[in-house]
Amino acid sequence: MNGILTVARLEFRLRIRAGRWRWLVGAWFLVLLGVTLLVRSAADQENLVGDLEEQRTLGAAMFGVVMLVVLALALLVTPALAAQSVNGDRERGTLATLQVTRLSAAEIALGKLLASWGTALVFLGVTLPLALWCYLEGGLSVLRIAGVYLVTALLLGIVCAISLALSTLLARTTTSAVLAYLTVFALTVGTLVTFGLVTASVQTEATVRNDGYGGSYEITVPRPDKTWFLLAPNPFAVLADSAPAAPVRTIELPNGDTIEEPLSVDVLGSMSRELHRIRAAPRYHDTEYGTQFAVPDGVTGGPVWPLGLGVNLLLAAGAIWVTIVRLRTPTRKLARGQRIA
Amino acid sequence: MTAAQAGVTARGIRRSFGPVHAVQGIDLDVPLGQVTALVGPNGAGKTTAMLVLATLLVPDAGEVRVAGFDPITQAGEVRARMGWAPDVFGMYDTLTCREYLETMAAAYRIPTGQRTDRARHLLELARLPDKAEQPVHSLSRGQKQRLGLVRALVHDPAVLLLDEPASGLDPRSRVELRDLLRRLAGEGRAVLVSSHILSDLEEVADRVVFVDGGRTVGQHAIGDMPQARTARTYRLRGLDPAALQAELEKRGVGWATAGHAGIDVQVLGGEESAARLLAELVAADVRVTAFAPVGGSLEATYLDLVEGQR
Numbered sequence: 227m228n229g230i231l232t233v234a235r236l237e238f239r240l241r242i243r244a245g246r247w248r249w250l251v252g253a254w255f256l257v258l259l260g261v262t263l264l265v266r267s268a269a270d271q272e273n274l275v276g277d278l279e280e281q282r283t284l285g286a287a288m289f290g291v292v293m294l295v296v297l298a299l300a301l302l303v304t305p306a307l308a309a310q311s312v313n314g315d316r317e318r319g320t321l322a323t324l325q326v327t328r329l330s331a332a333e334i335a336l337g338k339l340l341a342s343w344g345t346a347l348v349f350l351g352v353t354l355p356l357a358l359w360c361y362l363e364g365g366l367s368v369l370r371i372a373g374v375y376l377v378t379a380l381l382l383g384i385v386c387a388i389s390l391a392l393s394t395l396l397a398r399t400t401t402s403a404v405l406a407y408l409t410v411f412a413l414t415v416g417t418l419v420t421f422g423l424v425t426a427s428v429q430t431e432a433t434v435r436n437d438g439y440g441g442s443y444e445i446t447v448p449r450p451d452k453t454w455f456l457l458a459p460n461p462f463a464v465l466a467d468s469a470p471a472a473p474v475r476t477i478e479l480p481n482g483d484t485i486e487e488p489l490s491v492d493v494l495g496s497m498s499r500e501l502h503r504i505r506a507a508p509r510y511h512d513t514e515y516g517t518q519f520a521v522p523d524g525v526t527g528g529p530v531w532p533l534g535l536g537v538n539l540l541l542a543a544g545a546i547w548v549t550i551v552r553l554r555t556p557t558r559k560l561a562r563g564q565r566i567a
Numbered sequence: 568m569t570a571a572q573a574g575v576t577a578r579g580i581r582r583s584f585g586p587v588h589a590v591q592g593i594d595l596d597v598p599l600g601q602v603t604a605l606v607g608p609n610g611a612g613k614t615t616a617m618l619v620l621a622t623l624l625v626p627d628a629g630e631v632r633v634a635g636f637d638p639i640t641q642a643g644e645v646r647a648r649m650g651w652a653p654d655v656f657g658m659y660d661t662l663t664c665r666e667y668l669e670t671m672a673a674a675y676r677i678p679t680g681q682r683t684d685r686a687r688h689l690l691e692l693a694r695l696p697d698k699a700e701q702p703v704h705s706l707s708r709g710q711k712q713r714l715g716l717v718r719a720l721v722h723d724p725a726v727l728l729l730d731e732p733a734s735g736l737d738p739r740s741r742v743e744l745r746d747l748l749r750r751l752a753g754e755g756r757a758v759l760v761s762s763h764i765l766s767d768l769e770e771v772a773d774r775v776v777f778v779d780g781g782r783t784v785g786q787h788a789i790g791d792m793p794q795a796r797t798a799r800t801y802r803l804r805g806l807d808p809a810a811l812q813a814e815l816e817k818r819g820v821g822w823a824t825a826g827h828a829g830i831d832v833q834v835l836g837g838e839e840s841a842a843r844l845l846a847e848l849v850a851a852d853v854r855v856t857a858f859a860p861v862g863g864s865l866e867a868t869y870l871d872l873v874e875g876q877r
Binding site: 228 | 646647653666671
């Protein structure tokens, strides 16, 4: 543990002194402040948020959009924090002198991970005042904010671990950085495109009956319930779906029934509901018009995020394992063009 | 040599990198309390052999003990007792010298309370005490080299492996390095030094191990090195250079001017012929003020070995 902290402290110090961090973090905060302001003025329109009383629930609407932007930007920053860690040290000739000390490969690997993750968390932490602002606007619970931040932090740690592993596998820092960005691209855009294309080609035929038009006919129905797992590892899906439920209000209908309704427009909640919906399998059921093959109203599949986060955590665990193995000395194999010292 | 006296023993180290046979049979003994020089041309396998000793590289074959432990299966034990300074190394430029050494002390698991003292002591050893709070990038090349050397001493190792420690050092620093190495050996450490600057090695080393083409071609105590078989250059100076040249020409000894430094002649047949030439010149009334071999005997033996291989 001490060894991990020794490496992490060293790396953290070097990072802080190397770049113009104050400017970078400052610019990062200003951009997100601007985003929050824009989102607030967009959400604060009467046609979006009904009556005056509901304006106090603006926070949930703001928070969802802001956190998606935070995640998107953080996913752009994070690979840069770890993707040149090991091969960069090799290039500078500082790795081997660390490896011959009493630090174990695991301590070096975890120390480097901790340092890059810690830096990513600094960027995330800077956005907390914006979350507080959203909270003060109403419609948010502390649990929801904490949950979203926790999952975002985990997702950034996962990206750090994968980037770090790439920096041990590839000799050149530019190659590993490019591959780290491609990995993030695969997780975000790749999962979405794959899901879309595979779902479009996995359709089932069903015979339905519509009494109004008089008779049965064949339809083809997309089956996202068979392909949803392709979308599950998407960081945005994980973030939206894992967020603790937004506070709801109970509305009493004129007939005496009550329904629960989200307090305001909430993009995370909408994404989550959509994800649950695609997990539900369509089935034959009778309606007043005839027999349909569809997902019955009110039926949803389970949450998507446990699988998604699980897959991501497994990837990270594998990446950490690779990093440790690649840092182990004495070594038998050298990658082509790799210098040991 | 028993294990207790031996800092390093290596028998038959072999290591290939793909088609390149970097090391094809290096034998090496580095006794405690002595400075052993590892000498050979570029590409002879010196650095690769050092990497094996430094617990960084698994050899394809060979029996190796460093401080009594196997660097492959007992790397941790070896690391606790071995210091290594590579030929090319980087430093954490933005750290101060003190931070750098304290970080290394932490990496060697030296207790927190002792790290500051240790760093101060090492900075004094490196003659950099006033640079303690300066960032490493502000150091000159020679100062960095010294800092890198004392870094290898952070944990007070019994075995010291130094790959080309003299490269980049000015003459004064080289003399200091020599004194430091002697002192470290005097404290009972086993010191292995590779270098190209043979004249320096000759003055500091107790033993010399010659490697060429990935093999050990000879291990000698510095006192009983084989005499050079090939011609050796001697540099002569006389009060009257013209008379000296004339006398040399009379004897059919080829000479070449070395500018203000004097006249260089090639002497075949070892020190015996050199002594005879000097006696003849003196007998012929040439007033000789300097008559000395160019380069040390180490260099001569080394060149001899390298020539012999070709």
